[in-house]
Amino acid sequence: MLVGLGDLESGPHQGALKSIGTRVKRARQQDAGASQGFSRRIARALGAIIRVRKTIAPNEEHMLIGRHNHVRNPYLLGAHVSTAGGAHLAPERGRAIGATAIQVFTKSPHQWKDPHLKEWTSAEFRKSMQENNMRCVLGHDSYLINLASPDQVLSRRSVKALRAELARCDQLGIDRLVSHPGNYIDDQNRGLRRNATRLTRCLRESAPQIHVLLETTAGSGTALGACFEDLAELRDRVAADVRDRIGFCADTCHLFSAGYDLRNAYDKVWEDWERLIGLDGLQCLHLNDSATPFGSRRDRHALIAEGSLGPEPFQRVMCDPRFETIPKILETPKGPDNRNDIRMLRRLVRYAG
Ligand SMILES: [Zn+2]
Numbered sequence: 001m002l003v004g005l006g007d008l009e010s011g012p013h014q015g016a017l018k019s020i021g022t023r024v025k026r027a028r029q030q031d032a033g034a035s036q037g038f039s040r041r042i043a044r045a046l047g048a049i050i051r052v053r054k055t056i057a058p059n060e061e062h063m064l065i066g067r068h069n070h071v072r073n074p075y076l077l078g079a080h081v082s083t084a085g086g087a088h089l090a091p092e093r094g095r096a097i098g099a100t101a102i103q104v105f106t107k108s109p110h111q112w113k114d115p116h117l118k119e120w121t122s123a124e125f126r127k128s129m130q131e132n133n134m135r136c137v138l139g140h141d142s143y144l145i146n147l148a149s150p151d152q153v154l155s156r157r158s159v160k161a162l163r164a165e166l167a168r169c170d171q172l173g174i175d176r177l178v179s180h181p182g183n184y185i186d187d188q189n190r191g192l193r194r195n196a197t198r199l200t201r202c203l204r205e206s207a208p209q210i211h212v213l214l215e216t217t218a219g220s221g222t223a224l225g226a227c228f229e230d231l232a233e234l235r236d237r238v239a240a241d242v243r244d245r246i247g248f249c250a251d252t253c254h255l256f257s258a259g260y261d262l263r264n265a266y267d268k269v270w271e272d273w274e275r276l277i278g279l280d281g282l283q284c285l286h287l288n289d290s291a292t293p294f295g296s297r298r299d300r301h302a303l304i305a306e307g308s309l310g311p312e313p314f315q316r317v318m319c320d321p322r323f324e325t326i327p328k329i330l331e332t333p334k335g336p337d338n339r340n341d342i343r344m345l346r347r348l349v350r351y352a353g
Pocket residue numbers: 215251286331
């Protein structure tokens with residue numbers, strides 16, 4: 001358990017600590033000349049500190065150190081954060097919850113409109129990433145994009161939107177964009193082919209350092225990406241000249257909903273991943289519990305350890321050396337003032353320790 005006085009000052013034991021502080025101060029004032037009494041009073045005050053520390057339950061609520069009530073987070077671990085008011089505000093929001101890695105939308109994910117990103121914003125964003133010690137940032141594309149669609153109008157719009165997403169990533173210095181593989185609507189095989197062709201086009205027309213990370217999906221409706229075979233095939237169908245810019249993002253909630261039992265068959269799930277996709281391609285983990293039962297094919301996120309997955313898969317992921325250098329991002333309900341994010345990050349840090 002890592003608790004410093006600074007943490008007690010701002011934590012739930014604030015009141016108790018204040019009263020101890022006052023007693024120490026009073027003891028100092030009263031006993032400026034009488035060292036024996038002073039020592040006795042100091043000893044009593046210290047005893048009170050020890051008593052307070054003993055009352056602290058060894059849980060994540062108190063895994064705090066530092067002046068800003070931050071979680072001590074030496075991992076590549078964080079959350080999706082808002083860009084409301086401008087992308088440049090996101091890194092600070094990340095720091096405020098104790099993140100070292102963040103994920104952002106570079107525009108509203110529910111609208112087609114592509115905002116013009118000002119040069120000022122991108123310069124501020126890069127500066128803010130450094131100032132807030134953010135070690136990693138990922139983009140997430142709009143929910144409206146469907147590169148697998150058989151509809152010509154929707155597909156044209158989707159290609160245009162993904163190109164704009166990639167251009168904004170380039171402007172902001174983001175080199176990984178998480179993307180859902182889309183819905184095939186008519187035929188799965190044709191959907192995969194359409195997606196791969198359009199993805200190839202978008203990659204060829206964008207900055208070469210940017211990777212698109214195909215995200216695992218829960219598999220509702222005709223969503224692609226609910227099985228490893230889909231994801232591997234999609235990558236293999238992307239043209240060879242840009243194929244190495246395809247990576248993957250595994251979402252624990254989506255995997256579980258899609259029928260990958262991280263709870264009872266953790267090793268088997270990753271063995272399958274390794275065999276079919278390869279662990280090299282894994283470039284991001286979305287850590288979400290699921291609000292629906294195993295195999296539900298529904299995409300409803302729950303707080304870590306509080307959904308149908310429970311704590312164990314997250315404990316294992318946080319301690320798994322294969323995932324040590326892979327950014328882990330929460331997409332769980334934030335609650336008022338992002339308190340949940342702070343709590344969840346502390347919880348995950350505790351799992352890793
Ligand atoms: Zn996700």
